[in-house]
Amino acid sequence: MPREIVTLQVGQCGNQLGRAFWHRSLHEHAANATTSSFPGPGGSSRTASQFSDSMSTFFSNSNPPPSGKPLAPGSEILDLKARACLIDTEDGVVSETLRGPLRDLFASRQTLHDVSGAGNNWAHGYHGYGDRYEEAIAELVRSQAEPCDSLQSFFLMHSLGGGTGSGLGTRVLQLLADEYRGVYRFATSVLPSKDGKGGDSDVVVAPYNTRPQVGAGGGFDDMNDVVARLLTDLTASMRFPGQLNTDLNEITTNLVPFPRLHYLVPSLAPIKTKATASHGSRGGMNSAVQVKALVRDCFGADNCLVSTNPIRDSTVIACGIFVRGKGVPVSDVNANVARLQNELRMPSWNREGFKIGLCEVPALENNVSMMTLSNSDVINDVFGSVSDRFNKLWRRKAMVHHYTQYCEEAEFSESIESLAGVMEEYATVGQRGRGADTKDERIWDVNRSGAGRVLF
């Protein structure tokens, strides 16, 4: 039975990532359709093909065949709609989406946008726009959630450097927690680069808006292409049928042993962008050798989507390994898990903390590829640098007056304390992984609401 996922794209970055994700998903489904392909002419989602049960996780088909009269394969005209809410405080990106090649995938009632933006101000997004649009956003979400037979989770995309994705995005996550208790929220967050250079050098106050992290070099198109790879790999086994499928709830349950330690660092192998893509790399290797090489890459520094130390040098609390490709035996993956259990530093209570997913449908550019999600204390490098940059501004109370138009100054100290708390919990787990066993069990006693969150 399909278990639907509702996607929420918030802010400019969130909506641009969403576009890259839907575009890539449609192409994957087209490449694997048994009949004629979609997207149709011009990238449209309205075309002839088959609508599978698995596809209904992310898409609805508003033109189902008449009941009791299944149409012959190939004669079904799909009118796909993404199960998505497009939210922004400016109208540029959302309007562009509604005019562009993906226009048929979204009805205009699936969107909510204003015109003036949040001016890179978290408090403007959270309090200003949050107060103004809370009801309308709740209604928008309801319009997508209510038609679902069995809502699995919410999938949110945003950046943390500006004002809308960070502030209004946080408000949306809170609204979801309040109105849909028990439904997991899985957020993909683009964080400011560690050194303030590169992608987010345009946002001086990014550390105020973020509280946590990162980035990569290159333009947005290339970056978004990599992120779309990550998101399609993450959701492949929810969109395609398969033997060893994983859903978002399973991932969250297995990789988040404590509610506040919910930051999952992704790695991809091979990493390819449009510019560097080529088919069939490592095509000559047998599966066991291929999987071993992919694992090696994913646990090194170069393939990690967060610029930080290699995952293999950190304490790994839990880890998901997701493989795409035809005919990869699970035994090849298990052999690597056994090796990682010996090689990685893991807390003694969770040496079994691996979640494996296998999807037979390959990614577009590679015959076999791998994505890992690591819950590890490596994230403290990132949080530490955000915290340092935050404090540099905060000591001088620089730019604070822009925020106090919308919020109390106390929120600044609360957020930096909250971040310090998360860092302390990760540090404690990290020390345990290094063998320093303490009797202090406070860390396990956290009961704040948990959500999976992929950072990059």
Ligand SMILES: Nc1nc2c(ncn2[C@@H]2O[C@H](COP(=O)(O)OP(=O)(O)OP(=O)(O)O)[C@@H](O)[C@H]2O)c(=O)[nH]1
């Ligand atoms: N990877 C990636 N990062 C982006 C993209 N667009 C913006 N960013 C980054 O996101 C941060 C700014 O956030 P935006 O999403 O532009 O802003 P916003 O959330 O819409 O907020 P306001 O502009 O203040 O209303 C900066 O760090 C940008 O470098 C994108 O398409 N891809």
